[in-house]
């Protein structure tokens with residue numbers, strides 16, 4: 377069975393099998409180093425037998441950039457609907473999840489997402505969210521199977 381391990385800067389030299397994919401974004405090196413430094417527990421890989429990276433996930437924990445409204449978080453309260461509709465409490469976010477085409481449908485994405493959820497729980501995250509392209513049926517099916525709900529805001533779907 378596949379195992380996850382923390383992602384390190386050296387893995388950036390071995391992740392081409394995942395990133396040669398039109399749905400996978402390749403960022404500048406500072407972006408990855410920022411994630412490895414600030415959220416090391418939320419960046420994980422699955423390595424193949426040949427040493428190449430077969431799958432990886434990058435995540436973070438954060439709250440909305442705005443200061444939290446006073447009192448306990450309750451999105452059904454009018455103050456949240458009127459004044460703070462964009463406020464998000466402390467939560468985990470999946471920034472990037474990708475699996476090399478040769479390693480798909482082996483449960484890698486599920487394993488990495490569950491590992492991120494577990495760290496989110498340990499860090500008191502209220503929920504996990506992510507963005508997914510409307511046409512990305514495979515990813516939408518994956519997240520629905522994992523129990524995520526689909527929402528739409530300004531034409532963008534997110535879970």
Ligand SMILES: CC(C)(COP(=O)(O)OP(=O)(O)OC[C@H]1O[C@@H](n2cnc3c(N)ncnc32)[C@H](O)[C@@H]1OP(=O)(O)O)[C@@H](O)C(=O)NCCC(=O)NCCS
Nearest residue numbers: 399473474475480481482483484485486508514515517518
């Ligand atoms: C989407 C993606 C991450 C799935 O990775 P994966 O390791 O193959 O997913 P899993 O093996 O964990 O699949 C779990 C479930 O998701 C669904 N699923 C995954 N890929 C699917 C596909 N191509 N078509 C339909 N359902 C799919 C299935 O329900 C699957 O369960 P099953 O295999 O028992 O039927 C992978 O296809 C990928 O890297 N795509 C390109 C990058 C991308 O879209 N990332 C997500 C951005 S939000």
